[in-house]
Amino acid sequence: MKDKLIIITGPTASGKSDIAINLAKKLDSQIISSDSQQVYRYMDIGTNKVDDFTIDHHLINVVNPDENFTVEDFRVETLSIIRELNDNGLTPIMTGGTGFYIDSILFDMNYGKVSKNEELRDKLDSEAEEFGNEYLYEKLKEIDPESASKYHPNERNRIIRALEIYKETGVKASVQRTGERVLNSEINPILFFLNYENRDILYDKINLRVEQMIDQGLIEEFEYLIDRFNLTPDSQSMAAIGYKEIFPYIKGEINKDELIATIAQNTRRYAKRQITWMKRYKNYPFCHEIIMDELSKDDAGMIIESIIKDVYGL
Numbered sequence: 001m002k003d004k005l006i007i008i009t010g011p012t013a014s015g016k017s018d019i020a021i022n023l024a025k026k027l028d029s030q031i032i033s034s035d036s037q038q039v040y041r042y043m044d045i046g047t048n049k050v051d052d053f054t055i056d057h058h059l060i061n062v063v064n065p066d067e068n069f070t071v072e073d074f075r076v077e078t079l080s081i082i083r084e085l086n087d088n089g090l091t092p093i094m095t096g097g098t099g100f101y102i103d104s105i106l107f108d109m110n111y112g113k114v115s116k117n118e119e120l121r122d123k124l125d126s127e128a129e130e131f132g133n134e135y136l137y138e139k140l141k142e143i144d145p146e147s148a149s150k151y152h153p154n155e156r157n158r159i160i161r162a163l164e165i166y167k168e169t170g171v172k173a174s175v176q177r178t179g180e181r182v183l184n185s186e187i188n189p190i191l192f193f194l195n196y197e198n199r200d201i202l203y204d205k206i207n208l209r210v211e212q213m214i215d216q217g218l219i220e221e222f223e224y225l226i227d228r229f230n231l232t233p234d235s236q237s238m239a240a241i242g243y244k245e246i247f248p249y250i251k252g253e254i255n256k257d258e259l260i261a262t263i264a265q266n267t268r269r270y271a272k273r274q275i276t277w278m279k280r281y282k283n284y285p286f287c288h289e290i291i292m293d294e295l296s297k298d299d300a301g302m303i304i305e306s307i308i309k310d311v312y313g314l
Contacts, residue, residue, distance in 0.1 A: 002188035003086040004312055008095040008304070009034070009102060009278060010194030011271035012048075013205040015297045019194075020095035021052055022301050027093070027314055030056040030085060032078055034096030034105075037240045039069045042225060045218045046242035048209065058092075065237040066229040068157050075104040082187065091314060099277040106189060106281075108182045117164055124160045133234045139163060146174035154239035183284075190311055191287045192304050193278050198293045203268050210264040213242065214256070222246045241266045 006023070008016045024031050033039075037047040039062040050057065058081050063069045078094070082105075085092045094105070128136045137153035140162055147162045162173040196202040222243055225231055231238050233247050242263055249259040281287040288307055290300050308314050 002186060003082050004091040005082055005105070005187050005189045006091060006093045006308060007034075007102060007106075007189055007191040008093060008194070009097055009191065009281075010292075011196070011202060011274040011278075012097055012267060013202060013209050013271070014097075014194040014196065014292060015300070016095050016097070016194055017048075017050055018297050019301050019304065020093050021050065021055055022297075023304060023308075024055045024093050026305065027091060027308075029090050029093055030058065032058045032081055032092050032094040033060045034074075034078075034094050034098055034101040035060075036069075036071075036074075036096075036098040036101060037237075038096070039063055039074075040065045040237050042228075043221070043237060043240070043243070045213050045216050045221045046240060048213070064229060065225055065231060066235065068236055070157055070161065071100045071104050074101050078105055079186075091312065097274050099274065102191075105187065106184055106191075108184055117168055120164055120167055121160055124163060125156070128156055128160075128234070133159070136160065136163070144172040144174050147172065152239050152244075154234055154244065155236065156234065157236055189286045190308060191281055191284075192307075193281055193287055193289045194292050194300065195275060195278070195289055196292050199272075201293055202271060206267050206271060207264050210242075210260055210267060213263075214260055218242065219246060219249070223250070241270055 006029075008020045008023070010016045020031055023029070035047065037043060038049050038060050040047070041061045041064050043049070043065060044051075049060065059074065059077060078101075082092055094102070096102070124136060133153045133156050136156065136159050137148060137151070140151075140159050141148040143166055144162060148159075151158050151162075153159075165171070165173040225243075226238075229235075233244065238244055238247075245259060245262045245266065248254050249256070254262070282289055288304075290303060292300060295303075
């Protein structure tokens, strides 16, 4: 039998975490995080990390901020967790907004199966150390501008992976990734896409969240992280929105109001990209779009529960 999997996704600040936690409590289930920044320990405020651990959470606080965690790491660990929970009679709830992570579970991704070349990775990593992340980024732009457009220059691991795929196969990562997508035959998913047709509602939520993060001590958290782990703007973890913007602030290049405005603007842009990515799921029958404009989290949760009951009988 295929493994059951409930996925609740949407742009940042859409309320997916709260809905997932409430659902997990009602189903006596567990949560798998599909957030590429919440894998880092100690990065709590800037990633809006959950603090309700009355429900078991997986793939949160996995690595330190000076360590790496790839989409392939996520795929392998998550598929194992999904199988284990299903074997124990539980239907896991995966929630988060990292499209690459979600895709790696929903689909048999060709690029995830390209073998690793540790020698090449070490070589590229050394080049980045010597010449900077921008150097590798420009390499990727020359080879595969479509892939490069999806990354920030500081996302060194993803850039190295895209270069590795090209070197190992002779085919651009963007070509492999946009080829025919084959559904993972081992899972039976239901995906709920929390969307906002009125973007102003979502953007107001984002703006408020950024101000709250600053009030909660985001700047102090950032200073602790870079001091303890000797992090720089080139560190993979520091490519995260909410952290990378603080570097010019601590250098005195921008003031606090400008910092808040920049984080909010970058977060709104990220939310827009997330929505564009997630709209593709609507092409599949397992996707249920929920327009959140006029819905409370409780209302959305009731809709989700009803659909799950109809499909899974839970």
